[in-house]
Amino acid sequence: MNTQQLEYVRLELTRALVDRSGGTKGQLEAFSEHPPANKIHSPRQPIYKVELEGERWVNADNAAVYVLETRSRRRPMPPIKDFEFAAAPWRRAINLLPEHEQAWLRYCYGFDLTFRYQTLICESIWNEHQKYLPSGLLRKTKKRIISLVWLAVQEVAALHMNDTYKEYAGALLATHLGVSRSTWCEIYALHWQRLKQAAEELDSHALHEVINRKQEHVFEELTA
Structure with a gap:
């Protein structure tokens, strides 16, 4: 050359x-790095259980969290810029x-x-x-x-x-x-x-x- x-x-x-x-992160990337905390109000209740296919149950560290979509634009950001x-x-x-x-x-x-x-x-x-x-x-x-x-x-x-x-x-x-x-x-x-x-x-x-x-x-x- x-x-x-x-x-x-x-x-x-x-x-x-x-x-x-240092750029802006999407919701999935932000949640993967900082997962939501356990929202169970009573700590004496059993660990949150999730049902899988085949009638299997597993213990989850965090309870399910309802998250609203938060974006200031009409179209979502692309997966990769x-x-x-x-x-x-x-x-x-x-x-x-x-x-x-x-x-x-x-x-x-x-x-x-x-x-x-x-x-x-x-x-x-x-x-x-x-x-x-x-x-x-x-x-x-x-x-x-x-x-x-x-x-x-x-x-x-x-x-x-x-x-x-x-x-x-x-x-x-x-x-x-x-x-x-x-x-x-x-x-x-x-x-x-x-x-x-x-x-x-x-x-x-x-x-x-x-x-x-x-x-x-x-x-x-x-x-x-």
Whole structure:
């Protein structure tokens, strides 16, 4: 895919992964989350019993409640809203990806700060970067490189979502690591660039995979 196609996929994923949990709920969803309380006035009476087919009786935790329909519009709300229905193929395609790619897309384009997603992303990038580590690397140097992984993830994600974002300067990163600028340029600068490259590759591969899964699902529906 070219740059324009990648930007299109990024925009669609941003729309599909928007958290709309604070929207208005229907009666069925509201009752399922907060069932009505028991309305039996006398607690000494037996538990409310419900008759099933075949002359079977079961004990119910709550008594039957009569609820009037409460809606301020002439037509009831649809079971699923239009934008949620349009975004369903994208969310379905994301769920078919490996966990670390799902984590990247949900963090980068869904702004999901779940700690498990952050851990999966860092582990994936670090595993990819370990092949570039020299054999005689000091443990202290290795720990400092590991501390750069999450910064690289944040920078790449910010660059994709904000054109005005300014990248970390080498002097600032050297200060964070507690090393001199010359030491940063000599030892850590190359690792920093490769960590960001690994994050870019993860982003590109996840975007390609999600569009491929979406197209495969559409093709299966057309040929079914």
